[in-house]
Amino acid sequence: MEIVFITSNKGKVEEAQKYLGNLGVRVVQKKFEYPEIQANELEKVVEFALNWLKNKIDKPFFIDDSGLFIEALNGFPGVYSAYVYKTLGNDGILKLMDEIEDRRAYFKSVIGYYDGKVHIFTGVVKGEIIFEKRGTMGFGFDPIFVPNGFKKTFAEMTTEEKNRISHRGKALRMFSKWLKENLI
Ligand code: ITT
Numbered sequence: 001m002e003i004v005f006i007t008s009n010k011g012k013v014e015e016a017q018k019y020l021g022n023l024g025v026r027v028v029q030k031k032f033e034y035p036e037i038q039a040n041e042l043e044k045v046v047e048f049a050l051n052w053l054k055n056k057i058d059k060p061f062f063i064d065d066s067g068l069f070i071e072a073l074n075g076f077p078g079v080y081s082a083y084v085y086k087t088l089g090n091d092g093i094l095k096l097m098d099e100i101e102d103r104r105a106y107f108k109s110v111i112g113y114y115d116g117k118v119h120i121f122t123g124v125v126k127g128e129i130i131f132e133k134r135g136t137m138g139f140g141f142d143p144i145f146v147p148n149g150f151k152k153t154f155a156e157m158t159t160e161e162k163n164r165i166s167h168r169g170k171a172l173r174m175f176s177k178w179l180k181e182n183l184i
């Protein structure tokens with residue numbers, strides 16, 4: 001079975017392919033710009049986007065909207081993560097966190113699948129923002145995030161290792177469970 005993943009982010013595709021490949025699903029990346037509304041919840045952003053995309057894209061397809069939420073910054077950058085990553089990057093986040101002792105943060109991923117109906121799968125991973133970037137794998141904020149219970153950043157983990165514990169890995173687990181029960 002082939003499922004289209006609408007995203008501009010190759011890193012997300014690699015993680016989804018590694019996970020769903022185990023079910024025999026082939027993930028095909030399609031770049032197609034869609035509006036990301038400025039809601040305060042990722043779920044709302046995803047639902048709006050699916051409804052906007054549904055008549056423009058052949059079914060079935062899915063999207064993934066994610067964010068990094070830093071406790072000491074009241075959840076910033078959260079739903080603005082993509083913009084903040086592009087403008088400030090990891091160095092900018094580290095600078096913002098310079099004098100801050102509370103390093104707690106979490107990643108959240110919301111996968112929205114559309115097959116005529118909207119299906120939402122979410123995953124969260126808690127961890128800490130470290131003081132210096134480490135690692136070259138992964139993408140985005142991976143070099144500055146260490147998940148709770150681990151010493152390595154996500155950027156020091158292979159895709160399989162990251163998928164086992166990450167926000168997206170958890171959302172993908174729910175998604176693949178649903179696919180197994182309903183489709184495959
Ligand atoms: P889309 O085309 O799928 O929207 P994007 O990269 O713009 O791709 P988002 O809108 O979901 O993704 O923005 C989330 C931001 O958070 C973006 O800058 C990502 O690089 C970053 N991010 C998302 N998941 C991540 C992960 O697993 N590890 C590190 N950074 C991540």
